[in-house]
Amino acid sequence: MICWINPFTGLAGDMLLAALIDAGAPLDRVRASIAATGLTGWDLTADRVTDHGLTATSVHVRVTDPHTERRAAEVIALASRAAPDPVAALAVGALTAVAEAEGRLHGADPGTVHLHELGGHDTLVDVVGTAAALHALGVTDVVSAPLPLGPGRIDAAHGVLPCPAPATLALLAGAVVTGTDLPGETVTPTAAALLHATRARYGPPPPMSLGRTGYGAGTRRLPDRPNVTAVTLGEAAHAGDQDVVVLETNLDDVTGEVLGHTISRALAAGALDAWATPAVMKKGRPAQILHVLTTPEHEQALRHLVLAETGTLGVRRLTATRTVLPRRFETVDVDGHPVRIKHGPHRAKPEHDDLVAAANRLGLPLREVADRALRIGGQPEQPQSKEADGD
Numbered sequence: 001m002i003c004w005i006n007p008f009t010g011l012a013g014d015m016l017l018a019a020l021i022d023a024g025a026p027l028d029r030v031r032a033s034i035a036a037t038g039l040t041g042w043d044l045t046a047d048r049v050t051d052h053g054l055t056a057t058s059v060h061v062r063v064t065d066p067h068t069e070r071r072a073a074e075v076i077a078l079a080s081r082a083a084p085d086p087v088a089a090l091a092v093g094a095l096t097a098v099a100e101a102e103g104r105l106h107g108a109d110p111g112t113v114h115l116h117e118l119g120g121h122d123t124l125v126d127v128v129g130t131a132a133a134l135h136a137l138g139v140t141d142v143v144s145a146p147l148p149l150g151p152g153r154i155d156a157a158h159g160v161l162p163c164p165a166p167a168t169l170a171l172l173a174g175a176v177v178t179g180t181d182l183p184g185e186t187v188t189p190t191a192a193a194l195l196h197a198t199r200a201r202y203g204p205p206p207p208m209s210l211g212r213t214g215y216g217a218g219t220r221r222l223p224d225r226p227n228v229t230a231v232t233l234g235e236a237a238h239a240g241d242q243d244v245v246v247l248e249t250n251l252d253d254v255t256g257e258v259l260g261h262t263i264s265r266a267l268a269a270g271a272l273d274a275w276a277t278p279a280v281m282k283k284g285r286p287a288q289i290l291h292v293l294t295t296p297e298h299e300q301a302l303r304h305l306v307l308a309e310t311g312t313l314g315v316r317r318l319t320a321t322r323t324v325l326p327r328r329f330e331t332v333d334v335d336g337h338p339v340r341i342k343h344g345p346h347r348a349k350p351e352h353d354d355l356v357a358a359a360n361r362l363g364l365p366l367r368e369v370a371d372r373a374l375r376i377g378g379q380p381e382q383p384q385s386k387e388a389d390g391d
Contacts, residue, residue: 005144006230010186013126015216015229022057023214025133033132036083041065051226056215072099085357090131093197101170142198148180176202208234246318252287262309270298332376339373
């Protein structure tokens with residue numbers, strides 16, 4: 001599932017969470033994920049509001065615990081207990097990015113950084129809640145329109161700071177931004193950290209079949225426009241033939257760790273696929289051929305990534321056409337644990353990360369959880385191979 005974010009007047013963590021709930025993320029599952037962290041003294045509600053004629057969802061965090069400031073390590077430890085595991089991983093990634101950015105800015109160890117504005121209940125609820133909402137909706141790809149950044153200043157614990165806040169700018173490295181006439185903070189550090197952790201791409205909506213659109217309202221009232229963020233969900237339009245580019249390079253002087261890291265980074269940067277094949281080069285040297293499959297619009301960025309990560313002196317470019325079939329996603333409940341299933345014309349396959357999280361929490365074999373998910377999704381169980389049967 002693709003989630004395209006349109007930050008019309010900016011983006012804050014609570015606005016993104018509200019928009020995802022407006023688009024259909026179940027509030028009870030969001031609350032359950034937050035409750036699993038062990039955080040106490042909070043309550044999350046969602047209300048319908050109208051701003052300049054546009055109806056949207058607004059979320060509110062009511063806090064009875066006065067503990068509003070925490071060290072980064074404490075906040076990250078709470079987030080690591082969120083459920084299910086993919087939600088915890090995304091939340092920890094976002095909060096770790098905040099800690100590292102603050103550490104660089106203040107010349108301190110990230111784990112010991114004292115989070116002032118970002119150390120309270122609101123931040124943890126927004127981050128874990130947004131991660132839970134994305135997971136519940138089956139979102140696997142986040143794309144955002146350019147982020148509007150405006151002038152002005154903000155009052156922080158360390159004094160008056162310019163807008164955008166230094167932490168926000170650090171977290172938005174690589175993001176696409178644009179100017180706006182709105183003064184003040186239009187993108188918050190929490191929102192920037194969530195975009196960073198989801199490895200969001202930037203640009204217009206990708207080809208997709210449109211689903212629901214949700215609107216999340218901010219707390220600031222603007223004189224001439226609704227202060228909302230919109231998220232649109234959709235399935236990738238993959239049916240038919242597609243022109244693609246294959247980038248290749250021969251590598252005989254990089255470690256397996258570097259090769260694996262490059263493949264992971266290429267996939268996170270928008271590659272359709274990335275893999276390596278063994279080869280024998282001149283003088284009998286063993287090597288690997290790195291292959292990166294991409295669409296033409298991502299070709300340049302991925303070429304630069306391969307060159308920078310591997311240190312290779314050249315990259316080949318091959319053009320090809322691939323035929324792709326339509327697919328759709330659904331999320332099923334396996335004994336209280338969400339599992340996403342990808343359906344194609346000829347088979348269905350549960351998402352591996354969700355299976356691992358459910359299997360670990362249920363104490364069941366991975367195959368049994370997969371079979372349960374497929375039965376709930378109305379699909380036959382996957383046949384076992386002879387090797388699996390022990391023949």
